[in-house]
Amino acid sequence: MLRVLDHANDPGKGRDSEDRVGHRAAEGIAWIVDGATDMCATRLFPEAPSDAFWFADAAHDLLRTLPAGAPEAVVAALIDGLRERVEAHTGAPAGRIPPGDMPSAALTRLHVDPASKRMVFASFPDCTAIVLPAAGPARPVAKAPPRLDEQAQARALIAAGAEIPSVLRAQRAMMNRPDGYPVLSVHPAAAARLDLRTEPAAAGTRVLLCTDGFYRLVDMYGLYDDDGLIRAALDGGLAALVGRLRGFEADAAENARFGRFKTSDDAAALLLEIQ
Template sequence: MIRLVDSVNDPGKGRNSEDRIGCDPRRGLAWVIDGATDVCATRLFPDAPTDAFWFAEQTDRLLRHTGGGTPLDMAAALIQGLREAVERQTESPVSAIPPGDMPSAALTVTRWNRASGTLSFGGFPDCTTLVRRPGADAIAIPKPVSDKDEQAQARRLLSDGSDINATLRRQRARMNRPDGYWVLSVHAEAVVGLNTHETSAEPGTRVLLCTDGFYRLVEMYGLYDDDGLFQAAEREGLASLIGRLRGFEADAADDIPFGRFKTSDDAAALLVELT
């Protein structure tokens, strides 16, 4: 069992949030999802606010009904469910979708097994998970290091006045390929790119899962280190941290110095305790 301590899902300025958070206390599950912002040439799901919104919503719904098993088992079932949902909605096979328009999302799922005393994780970049055992500092669950400096790329493209959507579509056409990057989408082969980790844990351990928009507090703005962020979340609450985050996201003129494509990104976080 797990206990929900706090949660927040705050949309970027003028947006519908494309992040999702979820918790199933009985199954010991918690997750965060970050839909990849639309750069598609043609909308796949025009009845939804955005394609990213639709894909994140479907992912969240499927996770609430996905069975047990290892993180790899869950990822395989989730990807198959997403493939079927996309084909139903578009009324065509996913092979008809241009590669650069394929929907995708970042994801982290954690599961607590009290009987074995293990905490398992499975994820696709780029969400962050912090764990704090009783009496110890918070530590980040390891995740793959990207070979691409996204902030440097944003600075360059914004400074050059490049067609950002076209550039990102070309990059996304390489998703879930050996010469590209791994991400949650509709490709069965993506399972081999799932980042998994398992660690021992005890009741009273707390876990903070967050999307990259929330983790800007650490990674982009340097306002906290991992333990400092965890302490602030417990002391001040997640909504208060959103207020501090948005204080750095009021002026689009700062986009180039910070290296951000979006002045104000969706930000979601979930704090749970193992019981």
């Protein structure tokens, strides 16, 4: 159903990667997870490299084992499973976690539905999926517009010398609130805010799933458009693209110019072909 052509998961400088890529290719399922960088006042999982690492790992492990089914049901079960694991590990109800300390992650899960012959993308911001049909140019899978322009925010906060972690932690407290933003976390209400998109699943179609750290090649550095990115991945491999990406991420003095909170973010990608 799915053939894995290439994959990459490269940590940001001096880090353990908080991204995960996975697949159950024979079942037509693949996913990419991007753990939200810690802004917590108190660590929930101090034995792990970071809370984001622990949470991304838990989501990845559950996605490997959850029964296949409708995307909404799978993601609801994923959220329930994450809440159970968080509560078992911390020994307390998840509701006691301060809102700004709640672990979260971006997610895109792909399922090829053989009955409808379509791909279903189930997502929480902010990973990217690019589809390249057997004939014609590639196109990004549509997604909900971002709640705010993170690059503009980063430039403004850096220029103002703001205490960035405290600002971002306050924003995290808005996750999955009606007036906030949707994200994969342990809130049951998050399941209703899952973004679902479909695309034709003709044989020979290629798909690139990537985290925002990898997608910097397009939206931050302007080295490729969506069509050029997936074709470069097919022609030269994902590792070469990661190498080119890192060439722009050696100097923290460039953070304000590019509008980035982290000089070097984790970068993960999964390149697939529909069979």
